[in-house]
């Protein structure tokens with residue numbers, strides 16, 4: 001499936017992901033949690049903020 005990174009806006013592909021799983025953007029390295037499909041049927045991801 002195709003993912004557009006919510007942070008750097010680059011697109012990349014992954015094999016598959018389940019709701020609640022995380023994927024790492026190969027461009028900026030940020031972690032995104034899969035939230036499932038939205039009303040429009042698009043895959044939604046949420047950036048996981050790292051505590052500093």
Ligand SMILES: [Zn+2]
Nearest residue numbers: 005008025028
């Ligand atoms: Zn990114």
